[in-house]
Amino acid sequence: MRDYQAKRGDKIPERAYRRALWHVRAYPHIVGDLDGREPMDHLVRMTLERDRVAVESALAEVPEEFRTGILDNILDDVPLERLPYAAVNTWSHWRRVFLRAVAENMHWM
Numbered sequence: 001m002r003d004y005q006a007k008r009g010d011k012i013p014e015r016a017y018r019r020a021l022w023h024v025r026a027y028p029h030i031v032g033d034l035d036g037r038e039p040m041d042h043l044v045r046m047t048l049e050r051d052r053v054a055v056e057s058a059l060a061e062v063p064e065e066f067r068t069g070i071l072d073n074i075l076d077d078v079p080l081e082r083l084p085y086a087a088v089n090t091w092s093h094w095r096r097v098f099l100r101a102v103a104e105n106m107h108w109m
Contacts, residue, residue, distance in 0.1 A: 010096060016103040023102055024074050027055045051106075058101030066094045 005017050012020070030051050033040070059067055069083040073095060080091040103109045 010100070012096070012100050012103055013109055016108040017099060019106070019108055020099045020102040021074065023051065023106065024055060024071075024099070027052070028075065030055075054105035055102055058098050058105055061101045062094050062098050066091070070095050070098050 003018070003021055005011060005014070011017075030048050034045070034048050034052060059071075062070060065085060069078075069085070069091060072078040073080055073083065073091070080088045080095070083091050100109075
């Protein structure tokens, strides 16, 4: 149920929604690979850079006070009800904006 997408409102196509979720979940590994000291192929580095930029630019569309909570929800499965500062509807809205921006940045929709 944690990957549930609301049935009303501004829906993302299901395939793009799932891909965006898994892409965000891979973000810590992408950053770790880019920061690693081992040499990598130029094409692999460019792909990882594109993926990192897609997530970071989508995160920039979310107000700063919601960024950490959204990442905590997606990466660490923290329920929206337990996040501080706002109601669940507000958290849901910004989570949806973030995932839509990731999908658009990756050209999945």
